[in-house]
Amino acid sequence: MRSLAGGGAPALLWRTVLVAALVCGIGLLPWLSRTDPALTVLRARSADRDPDPETLRAIRDDLGLDDGPSALLGRWLGGLLHGDAGTSWVSGSQVLPGVVQALGASLLLMAGALVVAAGVVAAVCARTLRLGARGRLGARRPGGSATAVLAALPEFLVAAVLASVIGVQLGWLPALGWYGPQWMVLPSLALGLPAGAVLGRMLDDLLPGAFGEPWAMAAAARGVPSRCVARQAVRRCVPGLLPNLALFVVGLTGGSVAVEQIFDIPGLGRLTLHAALAQDLPVLQTGTLALVLLAATAGLLARLAARLLIGPALRDGALQSLHRPRPPAPRTLPLLYGGLLAAVIGFGLPREPLALDTLDRLRAPSLEHPFGTDALGRDVLARISHGALTTLGTALAVSAAALAAGLLLGLLPRVSGPLVDTLSAVPPVLAGLLVTGVLGSGTWTPAFAVAVVAWSPLAAHTSSLLRQERATTHLTATRALGAGRWYLLRHELLPAVAPPVARHALLRLPGIALSLAALGFLGLGAQPPSPDWGLLLAENQPYAERAPWAVLFPAAVLALLGALAVTAAGGVRLPRRRTRPAGPAGPPADRVVPAPLRRPDHPDALLTPVSASQTEER
Incomplete structure (x- = not known):
């Protein structure tokens, strides 16, 4: 049941790390974006206004975009914990x-x-x-x-x-x-x-x-x-x-x-x-x-x-x-x-x-x-x-x-x-x-x-x-x-x-x-x-x-x-494996030859194991 549940503590730790990395990546999208978020906000608020540096700087200060990645992530996660995902930059409504x-x-x-x-x-x-x-x-x-x-x-x-x-x-x-x-x-x-x-x-x-x-x-x-x-x-x-x-x-x-x-x-x-x-x-x-x-x-x-x-x-x-x-x-x-x-x-x-x-x-x-x-x-x-x-x-x-x-x-x-x-x-x-x-x-x-x-x-x-x-x-x-x-x-x-x-x-x-x-x-x-x-x-x-x-x-x-x-x-299938008889040199190196089994009711009688793949080939 351990494998079915997910592999134990290492798998849980790996899953936690991935989720944390993805959440951090989502929270840092304003910082990771190759475009200027302030320009997007300016176009949404006033499409006719020229994007001069002072205006863009004021928008960045208002949104806190220059506070650094840790501050952006912390503010976003803190807002989510309080049920606040922020405000849309385009419509101005709650997200x-x-x-x-x-x-x-x-x-x-x-x-x-x-x-x-x-x-x-x-x-x-x-x-x-x-x-x-x-x-x-x-x-x-x-x-x-x-x-x-x-x-x-x-x-x-x-x-x-x-x-x-x-x-x-x-x-x-x-x-x-x-x-x-x-x-x-x-x-x-x-x-x-x-x-x-x-x-x-x-x-x-x-x-x-x-x-x-x-x-x-x-x-x-x-x-x-x-x-x-x-x-x-x-x-x-x-x-x-x-x-x-x-x-x-x-x-x-x-x-x-x-x-x-x-x-x-x-x-x-x-x-x-x-x-x-x-x-x-x-x-x-x-x-x-x-x-x-x-x-x-x-x-x-x-x-x-x-x-x-x-x-x-x-x-x-x-x-x-x-x-x-x-x-x-x-x-x-x-x-x-x-x-x-x-x-x-x-x-x-x-x-x-x-x-x-x-x-x-x-x-x-x-x-x-x-x-x-x-x-x-x-x-x-x-x-x-x-x-x-x-x-x-x-x-x-x-x-x-x-x-x-x-x-x-x-x-x-x-x-x-x-x-x-x-x-x-x-x-x-x-x-x-x-x-x-x-x-x-x-x-x-x-x-x-x-x-x-x-x-x-x-x-x-x-x-x-x-x-x-x-x-x-x-x-x-x-x-x-x-x-x-x-x-x-x-x-x-x-x-x-x-x-x-x-x-x-x-x-x-x-x-x-x-x-x-x-x-x-x-x-x-x-x-x-x-x-x-x-x-x-x-x-x-x-x-x-x-x-x-x-x-x-x-x-x-x-x-x-x-x-x-x-x-x-419909025709995709692996080619059937050909079994080669063991010659004087013995079996192939990659094949496993298990030891013969003896029947418990007749110790002198041997049971020959047959794998499922060999049964299918027959």
Whole structure:
């Protein structure tokens, strides 16, 4: 139980140091900022007044900005202890009431999105649950192209389509505002549909292992109701998803900036982003602190839920491994999606992405312009193709770095656990703004900002699977037979943990590509007229009703990337380890040969140990 609780005193000390460092960093934002806070206050109070040195000095004296970092931090923390978060530099109102009100709206929106996500998860896993509960799962190959497309769609695009079609054209539900339950439906759908598709794919990846355990096969053979078997299988897999579910909760609260912007929702993400763009540091400090507290609470609840679900089994080492040999995945769909994506990119590369023709503005698709033109008369196909070179290349590099960091740090849960809880509070957009504020804007600022937070879901997934795999019976037996740490890590733990985490990383590839482009749109990286995919979607969104092709074709290519990533992820597995017979020179040096065991009832009879991996190979 010690590892489940967090690793004892050293882990608690490490967690305390990280939280203290983050709180101090938030409190010192006025001192760490590369811009002059006094200039921000002057522009907010009197935009026409010249920023002469005397005026700026008077504002600094009024705000106490020249008192030094220790005085700034002490004054901010002291105000928080007395329920005072300061005054907004832009509006002049008290910060804390506005942040509390925005947090309430975001939590309500998050609850609605979780309900939608739960329904999507149930729909994605319905076939696996039905077949597995009846013992007919067999060698089911992973599919799910529809969920791949859904998971790849950007939230703001789903929100724009729902608002324009259902809210404006059909008039079934209100599209703007935040006045009651009816105004929750469309934004909850926009947030819950992509999140549910990702969580559903992750759960569907674990369910075959649960249905392959002895209890499930015995229950199906004895005629136990399939509903009971399916419920227990879900209960068996949920602990492996709880850390990522906590990250989704934080992401749906602080990362729903675009959805809150489209539907005009006064949420915490929108408030924090506007404060960061306007350099309203008191609001930014309090909003970021609220996100940190929310992330810490969600992580604590996830650990407590895992303890309630499988705590005794983790303590006694009585779990079965969810790692099962996967059937060969069909290569038809990945080749088809990859061929289509390569054809689109290759066909548009010879075209000029920056050529303007004002007479061909918002022209419909034709032989001359297969994907139509945008509001400036530029060829959409050319911009998609040339944008793929930078968007996909950077996204692949960031995804590979996030996967490596996630696996490495996930294998050290005492180190990575507090880091995950800390970084999960920072959405990629806000991370980009914070990184820019400290390091300045540059070409690699979006990649660095996304990479800072992209590894945390993979590390949380790795740690969760590793915790359960270490408590399996076959690993306990292998350890008792004399296997060392490196042998267990190389031959048992990594083959069980690395493939599902790699599939998870591929699921997040389209989201990373969109996050990079969104940061570029905010002015933190690539600037217009760069043909980044995020810029294409954002620039053409105002013309969605008049020229839908300008938005649909970039979104279709992004969805095609998601379908390619998910179908290719279904075939990710480690190669089977070949066992070599021991020759005259003896066994390989890295293999552990345990001493033979004798049966207690027959001392002369030997028991030959067989590892779980050897059983799977047979």
